[in-house]
Amino acid sequence: MSENPEKPTIYKGLVGVYADVSSVSKVMPETNSLTYGGYAVQDLAETCSFEEVAYLLWHGELPNAAQLEAFKAETSSQREISPALQRVIREFPHDAHPMDAIRTAVSFMGLEDPEAGDVSDAAQRRKAMRLFAKIPTAIAAAYRAAKGQEVAAPDPKHSFAENVFHLIQGRVPQPEVLKAFDVSMILYAEHTFNASTYTARLVTSSGADLHGAITAGIASLKGPLHGGANEAVMHMLKEIGDPKIAREWLQSRFDHKALVMGFGHRVYKSGDSRVPTMRKYAEKMAEVVQDRTWMEISRILADEMLTKKNIHPNLDFPAGPAYYLMGFEIPLFTPLFVASRITGWAAHVFEQGADNRLIRPLSWYTGPEQRPVPPMAAR
Numbered sequence: 001m002s003e004n005p006e007k008p009t010i011y012k013g014l015v016g017v018y019a020d021v022s023s024v025s026k027v028m029p030e031t032n033s034l035t036y037g038g039y040a041v042q043d044l045a046e047t048c049s050f051e052e053v054a055y056l057l058w059h060g061e062l063p064n065a066a067q068l069e070a071f072k073a074e075t076s077s078q079r080e081i082s083p084a085l086q087r088v089i090r091e092f093p094h095d096a097h098p099m100d101a102i103r104t105a106v107s108f109m110g111l112e113d114p115e116a117g118d119v120s121d122a123a124q125r126r127k128a129m130r131l132f133a134k135i136p137t138a139i140a141a142a143y144r145a146a147k148g149q150e151v152a153a154p155d156p157k158h159s160f161a162e163n164v165f166h167l168i169q170g171r172v173p174q175p176e177v178l179k180a181f182d183v184s185m186i187l188y189a190e191h192t193f194n195a196s197t198y199t200a201r202l203v204t205s206s207g208a209d210l211h212g213a214i215t216a217g218i219a220s221l222k223g224p225l226h227g228g229a230n231e232a233v234m235h236m237l238k239e240i241g242d243p244k245i246a247r248e249w250l251q252s253r254f255d256h257k258a259l260v261m262g263f264g265h266r267v268y269k270s271g272d273s274r275v276p277t278m279r280k281y282a283e284k285m286a287e288v289v290q291d292r293t294w295m296e297i298s299r300i301l302a303d304e305m306l307t308k309k310n311i312h313p314n315l316d317f318p319a320g321p322a323y324y325l326m327g328f329e330i331p332l333f334t335p336l337f338v339a340s341r342i343t344g345w346a347a348h349v350f351e352q353g354a355d356n357r358l359i360r361p362l363s364w365y366t367g368p369e370q371r372p373v374p375p376m377a378a379r
Protein backbone atom coordinates (compact mmCIF):
# COMPACT_ATOMS: atom_id res chain seq x y z
CA MET A 1 0.00 0.00 0.00
CA SER A 2 1.33 3.46 -0.90
CA GLU A 3 2.53 5.74 1.95
CA ASN A 4 0.54 8.68 0.55
CA PRO A 5 -2.56 7.28 -1.09
CA GLU A 6 -4.31 9.72 -3.36
CA LYS A 7 -6.85 11.91 -1.59
CA PRO A 8 -10.36 10.71 -2.49
CA THR A 9 -13.12 13.08 -3.52
CA ILE A 10 -14.43 14.74 -0.34
CA TYR A 11 -18.14 15.55 -0.41
CA LYS A 12 -18.03 18.41 2.07
CA GLY A 13 -21.50 19.04 3.45
CA LEU A 14 -22.48 15.84 1.58
CA VAL A 15 -23.46 18.13 -1.31
CA GLY A 16 -25.02 16.14 -4.11
CA VAL A 17 -24.65 12.78 -2.31
CA TYR A 18 -27.54 10.28 -2.38
CA ALA A 19 -27.18 8.71 1.07
CA ASP A 20 -30.17 6.33 0.87
CA VAL A 21 -33.53 5.77 -0.78
CA SER A 22 -36.74 7.13 0.73
CA SER A 23 -40.44 6.97 -0.13
CA VAL A 24 -41.60 9.65 2.32
CA SER A 25 -41.34 12.71 0.09
CA LYS A 26 -39.75 13.92 -3.12
CA VAL A 27 -38.09 17.28 -3.76
CA MET A 28 -37.90 18.21 -7.45
CA PRO A 29 -35.68 21.29 -7.73
CA GLU A 30 -35.98 21.37 -11.53
CA THR A 31 -39.69 22.22 -11.19
CA ASN A 32 -39.54 23.82 -7.69
CA SER A 33 -41.92 21.15 -6.47
CA LEU A 34 -42.38 18.81 -3.53
CA THR A 35 -44.66 15.84 -2.95
CA TYR A 36 -45.51 13.90 0.21
CA GLY A 37 -46.50 10.33 -0.66
CA GLY A 38 -47.01 11.51 -4.26
CA TYR A 39 -49.30 14.46 -3.44
CA ALA A 40 -48.21 18.03 -4.27
CA VAL A 41 -47.56 19.86 -1.01
CA GLN A 42 -49.51 22.94 -2.11
CA ASP A 43 -52.58 20.77 -2.84
CA LEU A 44 -52.29 19.13 0.58
CA ALA A 45 -51.94 22.58 2.17
CA GLU A 46 -55.05 23.93 0.47
CA THR A 47 -57.30 20.92 0.94
CA CYS A 48 -56.18 18.88 3.96
CA SER A 49 -55.74 19.37 7.69
CA PHE A 50 -52.35 18.94 9.34
CA GLU A 51 -53.67 15.81 11.07
CA GLU A 52 -54.45 14.25 7.65
CA VAL A 53 -50.93 15.05 6.47
CA ALA A 54 -49.37 13.61 9.64
CA TYR A 55 -51.30 10.39 8.98
CA LEU A 56 -50.15 10.40 5.33
CA LEU A 57 -46.51 10.76 6.32
CA TRP A 58 -46.74 7.87 8.79
CA HIS A 59 -48.87 5.50 6.71
CA GLY A 60 -48.06 6.42 3.10
CA GLU A 61 -51.77 7.02 2.33
CA LEU A 62 -54.26 9.71 3.26
CA PRO A 63 -56.74 8.57 5.92
CA ASN A 64 -60.41 7.89 5.21
CA ALA A 65 -62.95 9.52 7.53
CA ALA A 66 -62.88 6.70 10.10
CA GLN A 67 -59.08 6.49 10.11
CA LEU A 68 -58.81 10.26 10.56
CA GLU A 69 -61.27 10.24 13.45
CA ALA A 70 -59.35 7.43 15.13
CA PHE A 71 -56.02 9.25 14.63
CA LYS A 72 -57.44 12.49 16.05
CA ALA A 73 -59.07 10.70 18.99
CA GLU A 74 -55.86 8.81 19.78
CA THR A 75 -53.54 11.84 19.58
CA SER A 76 -55.82 14.37 21.24
CA SER A 77 -56.27 12.06 24.23
CA GLN A 78 -52.47 11.98 24.72
CA ARG A 79 -51.84 15.74 24.94
CA GLU A 80 -51.27 16.00 28.70
CA ILE A 81 -47.70 16.06 29.97
CA SER A 82 -46.80 14.39 33.28
CA PRO A 83 -46.67 16.28 36.61
CA ALA A 84 -42.96 15.32 36.75
CA LEU A 85 -42.27 17.03 33.43
CA GLN A 86 -44.29 20.05 34.53
CA ARG A 87 -42.10 20.30 37.63
CA VAL A 88 -38.90 19.94 35.59
CA ILE A 89 -40.09 22.61 33.16
CA ARG A 90 -40.76 25.01 36.03
CA GLU A 91 -37.08 24.60 37.01
CA PHE A 92 -35.78 25.62 33.56
CA PRO A 93 -33.90 28.94 33.54
CA HIS A 94 -36.48 31.58 32.61
CA ASP A 95 -34.21 33.00 29.93
CA ALA A 96 -33.64 29.60 28.28
CA HIS A 97 -34.36 29.56 24.57
CA PRO A 98 -37.65 27.70 23.93
CA MET A 99 -35.78 25.39 21.52
CA ASP A 100 -33.48 24.30 24.35
CA ALA A 101 -36.55 23.87 26.55
CA ILE A 102 -38.40 21.64 24.05
CA ARG A 103 -35.21 19.66 23.31
CA THR A 104 -34.82 18.94 27.04
CA ALA A 105 -38.53 18.22 27.50
CA VAL A 106 -38.51 15.66 24.65
CA SER A 107 -35.44 14.01 26.14
CA PHE A 108 -37.25 13.86 29.51
CA MET A 109 -40.33 12.38 27.85
CA GLY A 110 -37.99 9.62 26.60
CA LEU A 111 -37.03 8.87 30.21
CA GLU A 112 -40.61 8.44 31.33
CA ASP A 113 -42.04 6.88 28.18
CA PRO A 114 -43.91 3.64 29.06
CA GLU A 115 -42.10 1.86 26.21
CA ALA A 116 -38.62 3.35 26.75
CA GLY A 117 -36.06 0.88 25.44
CA ASP A 118 -38.47 -0.79 22.97
CA VAL A 119 -37.39 0.11 19.44
CA SER A 120 -39.79 -2.22 17.62
CA ASP A 121 -41.65 -0.53 14.77
CA ALA A 122 -44.97 -0.74 16.64
CA ALA A 123 -43.49 0.85 19.80
CA GLN A 124 -41.69 3.59 17.81
CA ARG A 125 -45.01 4.46 16.13
CA ARG A 126 -46.85 4.67 19.45
CA LYS A 127 -44.05 6.86 20.84
CA ALA A 128 -44.33 9.15 17.80
CA MET A 129 -48.08 9.57 18.41
CA ARG A 130 -47.40 10.51 22.03
CA LEU A 131 -44.70 13.01 21.06
CA PHE A 132 -46.84 14.54 18.31
CA ALA A 133 -49.60 15.04 20.90
CA LYS A 134 -47.42 16.30 23.77
CA ILE A 135 -44.88 18.57 22.03
CA PRO A 136 -47.23 21.61 21.82
CA THR A 137 -48.14 21.14 25.50
CA ALA A 138 -44.48 21.08 26.50
CA ILE A 139 -43.62 24.11 24.31
CA ALA A 140 -46.49 26.08 25.84
CA ALA A 141 -45.70 24.95 29.40
CA ALA A 142 -42.07 26.13 29.12
CA TYR A 143 -43.12 29.40 27.47
CA ARG A 144 -45.72 30.18 30.12
CA ALA A 145 -43.57 29.06 33.04
CA ALA A 146 -40.79 31.40 31.85
CA LYS A 147 -43.30 34.26 32.00
CA GLY A 148 -44.56 33.20 35.43
CA GLN A 149 -47.97 32.28 33.97
CA GLU A 150 -50.19 29.31 34.84
CA VAL A 151 -49.73 26.35 32.50
CA ALA A 152 -52.90 25.80 30.45
CA ALA A 153 -54.38 22.31 30.15
CA PRO A 154 -54.69 20.94 26.60
CA ASP A 155 -58.23 20.56 25.29
CA PRO A 156 -58.92 17.20 23.59
CA LYS A 157 -61.88 18.70 21.71
CA HIS A 158 -59.62 21.13 19.84
CA SER A 159 -57.99 20.42 16.49
CA PHE A 160 -54.19 20.39 16.47
CA ALA A 161 -54.07 24.04 15.35
CA GLU A 162 -56.74 25.23 17.79
CA ASN A 163 -54.95 23.49 20.64
CA VAL A 164 -51.62 25.21 19.86
CA PHE A 165 -53.23 28.67 20.05
CA HIS A 166 -55.25 27.70 23.11
CA LEU A 167 -52.12 26.49 24.94
CA ILE A 168 -49.75 29.29 23.96
CA GLN A 169 -51.98 32.33 23.53
CA GLY A 170 -54.91 31.28 25.72
CA ARG A 171 -57.40 31.85 22.88
CA VAL A 172 -58.53 30.24 19.66
CA PRO A 173 -58.32 32.76 16.81
CA GLN A 174 -60.60 33.28 13.81
CA PRO A 175 -60.73 30.59 11.08
CA GLU A 176 -58.43 32.46 8.63
CA VAL A 177 -55.66 32.49 11.22
CA LEU A 178 -56.16 28.82 12.09
CA LYS A 179 -56.04 27.93 8.39
CA ALA A 180 -52.81 29.89 7.84
CA PHE A 181 -51.25 28.16 10.83
CA ASP A 182 -52.37 24.72 9.66
CA VAL A 183 -50.89 25.48 6.22
CA SER A 184 -47.56 26.37 7.86
CA MET A 185 -47.62 23.05 9.76
CA ILE A 186 -48.24 21.13 6.51
CA LEU A 187 -45.50 22.96 4.62
CA TYR A 188 -42.99 22.49 7.44
CA ALA A 189 -43.82 18.81 8.02
CA GLU A 190 -41.30 17.06 5.79
CA HIS A 191 -38.42 17.75 3.43
CA THR A 192 -36.33 14.64 2.59
CA PHE A 193 -32.76 14.47 3.96
CA ASN A 194 -32.44 17.98 5.43
CA ALA A 195 -29.93 18.35 8.30
CA SER A 196 -32.31 17.61 11.19
CA THR A 197 -34.01 14.67 9.46
CA TYR A 198 -30.68 13.16 8.50
CA THR A 199 -29.57 13.64 12.11
CA ALA A 200 -32.64 11.71 13.28
CA ARG A 201 -31.91 8.91 10.79
CA LEU A 202 -28.26 8.81 11.84
CA VAL A 203 -29.21 8.42 15.51
CA THR A 204 -31.73 5.73 14.56
CA SER A 205 -29.11 3.85 12.54
CA SER A 206 -27.24 2.84 15.70
CA GLY A 207 -30.39 1.20 17.06
CA ALA A 208 -31.21 4.12 19.38
CA ASP A 209 -34.82 5.00 20.20
CA LEU A 210 -37.25 7.56 18.79
CA HIS A 211 -36.89 10.07 21.63
CA GLY A 212 -33.10 10.13 21.13
CA ALA A 213 -33.52 10.67 17.40
CA ILE A 214 -36.07 13.47 17.88
CA THR A 215 -34.02 15.14 20.61
CA ALA A 216 -31.05 15.21 18.22
CA GLY A 217 -33.29 16.42 15.38
CA ILE A 218 -34.44 19.34 17.52
CA ALA A 219 -30.81 20.20 18.35
CA SER A 220 -30.02 20.29 14.64
CA LEU A 221 -33.13 22.26 13.68
CA LYS A 222 -32.23 25.07 16.08
CA GLY A 223 -29.26 26.21 13.99
CA PRO A 224 -29.76 29.45 12.02
CA LEU A 225 -28.72 27.79 8.75
CA HIS A 226 -31.72 25.45 9.16
CA GLY A 227 -34.93 25.92 11.20
CA GLY A 228 -33.55 28.73 13.33
CA ALA A 229 -33.72 30.92 10.22
CA ASN A 230 -37.44 31.61 10.72
CA GLU A 231 -36.63 33.51 13.92
CA ALA A 232 -33.61 35.21 12.31
CA VAL A 233 -35.85 36.41 9.45
CA MET A 234 -38.19 38.21 11.82
CA HIS A 235 -35.31 39.76 13.78
CA MET A 236 -33.98 41.01 10.43
CA LEU A 237 -37.35 42.44 9.33
CA LYS A 238 -37.71 44.20 12.69
CA GLU A 239 -34.17 45.55 12.50
CA ILE A 240 -35.00 47.06 9.09
CA GLY A 241 -38.33 48.27 10.46
CA ASP A 242 -39.22 50.54 7.55
CA PRO A 243 -39.67 49.56 3.88
CA LYS A 244 -38.00 52.86 2.88
CA ILE A 245 -34.60 51.70 4.16
CA ALA A 246 -34.83 48.03 3.10
CA ARG A 247 -32.68 48.44 -0.06
CA GLU A 248 -29.99 50.39 1.74
CA TRP A 249 -29.95 47.83 4.60
CA LEU A 250 -29.58 44.99 2.12
CA GLN A 251 -26.76 46.74 0.30
CA SER A 252 -24.83 46.97 3.56
CA ARG A 253 -25.28 43.18 3.99
CA PHE A 254 -23.89 42.70 0.47
CA ASP A 255 -20.96 45.05 1.25
CA HIS A 256 -20.12 42.94 4.30
CA LYS A 257 -20.64 39.69 2.39
CA ALA A 258 -23.09 38.72 5.13
CA LEU A 259 -25.83 36.10 4.88
CA VAL A 260 -29.37 37.32 4.37
CA MET A 261 -31.55 35.05 6.46
CA GLY A 262 -34.41 33.18 4.82
CA PHE A 263 -32.66 33.08 1.44
CA GLY A 264 -30.87 30.29 -0.36
CA HIS A 265 -31.31 26.54 -0.17
CA ARG A 266 -29.08 23.51 -0.57
CA VAL A 267 -31.43 21.79 -3.00
CA TYR A 268 -33.68 24.43 -4.57
CA LYS A 269 -31.70 26.87 -6.65
CA SER A 270 -34.57 28.49 -8.56
CA GLY A 271 -37.27 28.72 -5.87
CA ASP A 272 -38.59 26.80 -2.86
CA SER A 273 -41.76 24.81 -3.67
CA ARG A 274 -43.43 25.95 -0.46
CA VAL A 275 -42.83 29.69 -0.64
CA PRO A 276 -45.74 30.80 -2.89
CA THR A 277 -48.30 29.06 -0.64
CA MET A 278 -46.77 30.33 2.60
CA ARG A 279 -46.44 33.84 1.18
CA LYS A 280 -50.12 33.83 0.19
CA TYR A 281 -51.11 32.95 3.77
CA ALA A 282 -48.63 35.45 5.27
CA GLU A 283 -50.30 38.11 3.10
CA LYS A 284 -53.69 37.04 4.48
CA MET A 285 -52.33 37.46 8.00
CA ALA A 286 -51.14 40.98 7.11
CA GLU A 287 -54.73 41.74 5.98
CA VAL A 288 -56.21 40.30 9.19
CA VAL A 289 -53.86 42.36 11.37
CA GLN A 290 -54.04 45.38 9.01
CA ASP A 291 -50.26 45.77 9.00
CA ARG A 292 -48.42 45.42 5.71
CA THR A 293 -45.02 46.60 6.98
CA TRP A 294 -43.38 43.16 7.20
CA MET A 295 -44.72 41.88 3.90
CA GLU A 296 -43.68 45.09 2.17
CA ILE A 297 -40.11 44.86 3.51
CA SER A 298 -40.14 41.16 2.54
CA ARG A 299 -41.23 42.00 -1.00
CA ILE A 300 -38.40 44.49 -1.44
CA LEU A 301 -35.77 42.11 -0.04
CA ALA A 302 -36.98 39.24 -2.25
CA ASP A 303 -36.95 41.43 -5.39
CA GLU A 304 -33.48 42.77 -4.65
CA MET A 305 -32.01 39.36 -3.74
CA LEU A 306 -33.29 37.93 -7.00
CA THR A 307 -32.16 40.83 -9.18
CA LYS A 308 -28.76 41.38 -7.58
CA LYS A 309 -27.79 37.86 -6.38
CA ASN A 310 -30.16 35.49 -8.18
CA ILE A 311 -31.01 33.92 -4.80
CA HIS A 312 -34.60 32.95 -3.93
CA PRO A 313 -36.30 32.93 -0.52
CA ASN A 314 -36.83 29.66 1.35
CA LEU A 315 -39.85 28.64 3.46
CA ASP A 316 -38.52 30.37 6.57
CA PHE A 317 -38.76 33.74 4.83
CA PRO A 318 -42.60 33.98 4.66
CA ALA A 319 -43.14 31.72 7.70
CA GLY A 320 -41.33 34.14 10.04
CA PRO A 321 -43.61 37.15 9.43
CA ALA A 322 -46.67 34.87 9.19
CA TYR A 323 -46.08 33.62 12.76
CA TYR A 324 -45.40 37.14 13.98
CA LEU A 325 -48.66 38.37 12.48
CA MET A 326 -50.45 35.42 14.12
CA GLY A 327 -49.29 36.82 17.45
CA PHE A 328 -46.47 34.41 18.34
CA GLU A 329 -43.33 35.77 19.99
CA ILE A 330 -40.19 35.28 17.89
CA PRO A 331 -38.46 32.64 20.10
CA LEU A 332 -41.46 30.36 19.56
CA PHE A 333 -41.08 30.22 15.78
CA THR A 334 -38.57 27.36 15.61
CA PRO A 335 -40.39 25.37 18.34
CA LEU A 336 -43.52 25.66 16.14
CA PHE A 337 -41.42 24.17 13.33
CA VAL A 338 -40.61 21.29 15.74
CA ALA A 339 -44.34 20.75 16.41
CA SER A 340 -44.73 20.15 12.68
CA ARG A 341 -41.44 18.41 11.73
CA ILE A 342 -41.90 15.70 14.38
CA THR A 343 -44.14 14.11 11.72
CA GLY A 344 -41.44 14.02 9.02
CA TRP A 345 -38.69 13.06 11.46
CA ALA A 346 -40.74 10.15 12.79
CA ALA A 347 -41.61 8.95 9.26
CA HIS A 348 -37.87 8.81 8.53
CA VAL A 349 -37.12 7.07 11.82
CA PHE A 350 -39.65 4.35 10.86
CA GLU A 351 -38.16 4.07 7.37
CA GLN A 352 -34.57 3.92 8.64
CA GLY A 353 -35.53 1.32 11.25
CA ALA A 354 -37.31 -0.86 8.68
CA ASP A 355 -34.21 -1.24 6.47
CA ASN A 356 -31.32 -0.20 8.67
CA ARG A 357 -27.62 -0.09 8.11
CA LEU A 358 -25.36 1.79 10.54
CA ILE A 359 -24.49 5.22 9.08
CA ARG A 360 -20.75 5.56 9.38
CA PRO A 361 -18.87 7.49 6.66
CA LEU A 362 -15.08 7.87 6.41
CA SER A 363 -12.89 10.87 7.14
CA TRP A 364 -9.67 11.72 5.29
CA TYR A 365 -6.98 12.33 7.92
CA THR A 366 -5.09 15.66 7.74
CA GLY A 367 -3.39 15.71 11.18
CA PRO A 368 0.26 15.07 12.11
CA GLU A 369 2.07 11.93 11.00
CA GLN A 370 2.35 9.19 13.62
CA ARG A 371 4.85 10.22 16.33
CA PRO A 372 6.08 9.07 19.75
CA VAL A 373 4.31 10.30 22.90
CA PRO A 374 6.76 12.75 24.56
CA PRO A 375 7.30 12.55 28.33
CA MET A 376 5.55 15.31 30.33
CA ALA A 377 8.80 17.21 30.99
CA ALA A 378 9.50 17.43 27.25
CA ARG A 379 6.14 18.96 26.22
Ligand SMILES: CC(=O)SCCNC(=O)CCNC(=O)[C@H](O)C(C)(C)COP(=O)(O)OP(=O)(O)OC[C@H]1O[C@@H](n2cnc3c(N)ncnc32)[C@H](O)[C@@H]1OP(=O)(O)O
Binds near residue numbers: 315316
Ligand atom coordinates in the same frame (compact mmCIF):
# COMPACT_ATOMS: atom_id res chain seq x y z
C1 LIG B 1 -36.13 25.21 6.49
C2 LIG B 1 -34.73 25.46 6.12
O1 LIG B 1 -33.84 24.95 6.76
S1 LIG B 1 -34.40 26.41 4.74
C3 LIG B 1 -32.77 27.12 5.02
C4 LIG B 1 -32.84 28.20 6.08
N1 LIG B 1 -31.56 28.85 6.23
C5 LIG B 1 -31.35 30.14 5.92
O2 LIG B 1 -32.22 30.85 5.46
C6 LIG B 1 -29.97 30.67 6.21
C7 LIG B 1 -29.40 31.46 5.05
N2 LIG B 1 -29.04 30.58 3.95
C8 LIG B 1 -27.86 29.90 3.93
O3 LIG B 1 -27.03 30.01 4.83
C9 LIG B 1 -27.60 28.94 2.76
O4 LIG B 1 -28.30 29.35 1.62
C10 LIG B 1 -27.95 27.50 3.09
C11 LIG B 1 -27.21 27.05 4.35
C12 LIG B 1 -29.45 27.35 3.31
C13 LIG B 1 -27.56 26.60 1.92
O5 LIG B 1 -26.18 26.60 1.86
P1 LIG B 1 -25.38 25.93 0.64
O6 LIG B 1 -26.19 24.93 -0.06
O7 LIG B 1 -24.08 25.46 1.21
O8 LIG B 1 -25.25 27.16 -0.34
P2 LIG B 1 -23.92 27.90 -0.71
O9 LIG B 1 -23.27 28.41 0.52
O10 LIG B 1 -23.12 26.99 -1.59
O11 LIG B 1 -24.49 29.12 -1.54
C14 LIG B 1 -24.13 29.41 -2.89
C15 LIG B 1 -23.77 30.88 -2.99
O12 LIG B 1 -24.89 31.67 -2.61
C16 LIG B 1 -24.58 32.49 -1.49
N3 LIG B 1 -25.69 32.47 -0.56
C17 LIG B 1 -26.46 31.41 -0.25
N4 LIG B 1 -27.39 31.77 0.64
C18 LIG B 1 -27.19 33.08 0.90
C19 LIG B 1 -27.83 34.00 1.74
N5 LIG B 1 -28.86 33.61 2.50
N6 LIG B 1 -27.38 35.26 1.78
C20 LIG B 1 -26.34 35.64 1.01
N7 LIG B 1 -25.69 34.79 0.18
C21 LIG B 1 -26.12 33.53 0.13
C22 LIG B 1 -23.36 31.84 -0.86
O13 LIG B 1 -22.58 32.77 -0.15
C23 LIG B 1 -22.63 31.30 -2.06
O14 LIG B 1 -21.96 32.35 -2.67
P3 LIG B 1 -20.51 32.11 -3.36
O15 LIG B 1 -20.76 31.09 -4.44
O16 LIG B 1 -20.13 33.45 -3.84
O17 LIG B 1 -19.65 31.57 -2.27
Ligand SMILES: O=C([O-])CC(=O)C(=O)O
Binds near residue numbers: 188191194265267314
Ligand atom coordinates in the same frame (compact mmCIF):
# COMPACT_ATOMS: atom_id res chain seq x y z
O1 LIG C 1 -34.23 20.74 2.94
C1 LIG C 1 -33.47 21.45 3.60
O2 LIG C 1 -32.21 21.39 3.52
C2 LIG C 1 -34.00 22.47 4.53
C3 LIG C 1 -35.47 22.64 4.41
O3 LIG C 1 -35.96 23.33 3.54
C4 LIG C 1 -36.32 21.92 5.34
O4 LIG C 1 -35.82 21.15 6.16
O5 LIG C 1 -37.56 22.11 5.28
